[in-house]
Amino acid sequence: MNMRISVKRTLIVGVLLLFLGSSCRRDEYQIYELDSLGVTGLNTGKNKLKTSSQYISILYANLFQKALSANQLVEITNLIESIGDKQLAHEIVVSNLMNRPDVRIPTMTEMRADVDGFIDETYTRFLVREPTESERSWFRNFIVTNTFVSPEIVYLSFALCDEYQFY
């Protein structure tokens, strides 16, 4: 009798344990993390004014995708020094470089085929950063609306803007 009860109890306990064992599961935690994002503007780190030689060598690389020769670097740097209004001197140098046949600028068709891509590429090329969404949106609207705006004119504005004068 006692033996029969013992077996029955054992079976009940076993079933209960089996039930309990199958019902207990480890909690699965969902962990949500955020990437760190800076809250300052994208261009605030640029506060050192480029020297004339830095400006011209970087500009040349941006426009021609190759380095300026040492002789030309000295010559153009000296010419910039010979004019007191540096913004004006830069304008004259840039407009001379734009007149050279080997300057590497996307065509009008290329720009208009992918305006966003062109904007991103131009920001990266000249300002070494991506545009903010508002900047991208403004340029997109401006280029689309003004059908005569050429890539050369866009490049000219970037080469002469304040941010480009700093690093």
Next chain:
Amino acid sequence: MHRRSFLKKLGTATAGAVVLPYILPTGRLFAASGSQIAPHVVFVMFAGGVRQQESVLQRYLADSQQFPSEGNIMNNMLVGAAPVLKAAYGTDPGVGPRGSVPIPAILQQSLQAQGLLFPELRATTAGHYSGYNTLLTGNTGTTQGLRQKPIYPTIFEYLRRHAGTPASKVWFVGNTIGNSLPLLNYSDHADYGVSYGANFLAPNLTFSSTGITHLSNAKVYHPEEEMAPMLQMKYFLNNSYNSSGGVVLPNIGNTDEEKQDIRDFIRDTFAKVQTNQIAFPPVNDNGDLRNVGFACEVIRRFRPALTVVNLSSVDGCHSSFTGYLRSLHRADHAVGYLWDFIQTQVPDMAGETVILVSPEHGRNLAPNPIQDENDWYAYDHSDANSLRTFSLMAGKGVPQNLVRGSENNPLGSSMDHVLTMAEILGIKNEVQMSGLLAPGTLSLFDRI
């Protein structure tokens, strides 16, 4: 009630009547308080280090090479007969000794006869850059570093700030970009600085063969279809940068119109260079003379209120006394030509201009050991004789044929030029009130 209202209106009207007339179109609040002697000043920094003995003292070779030949080799600036013996400072004849043909005077009457000469002025320094600083800031600049912007405000900044003169009316025409010359168009002073700077130009370089290569082929953009959208995009980019805490770009303050004028001037000058139409002096075989030719182009185009022109070929005296004499004679030719050009080719400025001429310092009493092709000894600049210099001015409102001071009675300082120019241009009180001139500095008019 009516009485109170009447008094209130009266007070407002009186205050308005006092303040409103002084808000000028140039943006400055008050008109210059001093009376103007002339609306234009041309200041020639007769620089490079000019020895008293060969200039105002007219001793030619007598006090330098122990050769008994005296005379005046600055026939446009000074009164005096030319040396008779061993002329080596002129142009080269087809046949005969090199430099034996003096350049004929351009002016019928020398500047000395036309104006006021201080033959024995004291410079504060025997260094070029500190000497330039002294001439342009009216201070000693004893703590002025080389390759550093002037510590004290320059006459350019005084003029632009206190007279509201536009940037394109204030020019500094340098003969080179060496000797830190391009740094002199404005100071680092917190109350003045870049916003009041002068337009600097080193035309010998800008319009050189390298200038033709890199600057003369500027693309011409359509003003409405290309330049206008370019400027729109540039302004957008600038706003974006500045609103994100960007640094303000140093800017001497040429307006868009002034920039266009200067751009046009540069383009036109390149065209003149390529067709040999620059207003060079009759003899133009050195950098000083060519620099003055370009300065004449600047003056003709912009009619500046203030033009400073730098010369410095005489500094070749470190190694060649003959070269120094030639350069000194040519610097005089340049000054004579410049003054004649203003009187004959620039109607707006003829009779309305004052010219000032002064070296930044002198040269040594004793020579160094270097001898040139004539076996003449060269001179450096470091001793007390290097602090001896002179000043000459002529033009509207300047006393004629007047000499003040002498070899035994020095009078005036090289620092006096800033206040002198300020007085001519009507801002003397403002410059004095700035408190930034060296103690004891006076206008040369006050030295008379």
